[in-house]
Amino acid sequence: MFFIGIFGIESKEKEIKYLTNISCSHCHSESSMKLFKTYNFFHFFFIPLFKWNEKYNLICSNCNTLYEIPNEKGKRIERGEEIEITYWDLKEVKTDFYNSYxxxxxxxxxxxxxxxxxxxxxxxxxxxxx
Missing domain, CATH: 2.20.28 (Rubrerythrin, domain 2)
Incomplete structure (x- = not known):
């Protein structure tokens, strides 16, 4: 028998960790930034079956500027590896998405x-x- 609400597609944001000593191009200071991951997933009975559209973002704690970083580096940081984020890794996201934070x-x-x-x-x- 099929019930509505058994499966669905949702978006999720997961805070990973705070990173320190990252140079922000907007406030021109070394600051800490919050790393989080956003993704969409399909679930069945509240069990996530697969994910897509994963993105890793940083928010500057001084000026609240939102940056996107490469997925490879984000995944490695999420696994607990010590990875350096440089100026070249930061891609500023021009959106109002950061206002929710x-x-x-x-x-x-x-x-x-x-x-x-x-x-x-x-x-x-x-x-x-x-």
Whole structure:
């Protein structure tokens, strides 16, 4: 017999770990960044059967800029290997996805919370991303 709700497709975000001493190109500082993985999966009776569309992302703790890193490096870090993330590994993601991890819009320079319609930060005067 077939019941609706027995199987389905879902998206998931999994926090992996905090990485330190990574250079952020937006706030121009060495900061810690949170590494997390996003993926889609098919499940049957709440048991995940297979995954696809895996991506590894970093969020800067100073300015909340979202970066994507190569999947090979992300998988190795997830397995517990000590891998160095360099400037060349970071690919900035231009999206509002990172807003789900923050409490609001933030200035990429000073990190202060601002209104979403501002073009310039009222605290430091930096032009905001559009």
């Amino acid at each position: 923050t409490t609001g819009n933030r200035c990429s320079h000073c990190g202060r919370t601002i209104e979403p319609h501002f073009e310039y930060c009222p605290y430091c005067g930096t032009r905001l991303r559009i």
